[in-house]
Amino acid sequence: MATECVAITCSTGCENELPEVAFSICAPVTNFGQIAKVYIGNDGYPLTDETDLTEWQTRANLPSNDPSRILELSVIGDKPLAAGTKIPLSRGRTITGTKDHVVNVKIDETNDTNYEMMRAFECGNTVRVWYETFGGKLYGGTTGVLGSVTLGEVIPEGTDALTVFQGTVEWKSKFSPCRTDSPMAGINLVDEGGVS
DSSP states (O other): OOOOOOOOOOOSSSOOOOOOOOOOSSSOOOOOOOEEEEEEEOTTOOOSOTTOHHHHHHHHTSOTTOTTOEEEEEEEEEOOOOEEEEEEOGGGOEEEEEEEEEEEEEEOOOOHHHHHHHHHGGGOOEEEEEEEETTSEEESTTTOEEEEEEEEEEOOSSTTSOOEEEEEEEEEESSOOOEEEOTTTTOOSSOTTSOO
16 A cells, blocks of 8 residues: 655644654664665656555566656665755745755666666656665655656776766755655565666
8 A cells, every 4th residue: 555645734824733753762763874776767657556566566577668667776876965945035034945856876787788778868858766775765655756867977097996877866846755665675676687
């Protein structure tokens, strides 16, 4: 069953309903970093249930000419704090507008298939993107985030360093995307040796 990602509604008055919080001295819940996977699909093809492993596997294993196919990219990535412009108002008040979100990615498997994928994303198409942390958190809900993927090749000077495909996933939103536990944590959607 799809997670219930509740849309954030900003208050219109001075009496804000404060959100729930959870802290524990004895058993704090934490999450480790590093984005390990990025999933890319075409706009107009949302998931029915982002927690359903079978749906993800089915979509990842569709033929390349099926527009509802989802790509699975193994990456090393991070997401810095989204940058938002603070707009000053009268009486010392401020509001923050839409924020610029960026996921930085690096792909170290630079085989010929992935090289052609990198070249295809140089078109700058708008796509739906989900991202997953090494610790198993999946971001994007059923629809993913609508953004652009930019990739390029970085060839190092030294012979003891890897060539990588490096780039960004970028989108604009006032809010951070929905988050849930990933059904894909620790597994690949496409069989090893296969083409995702």
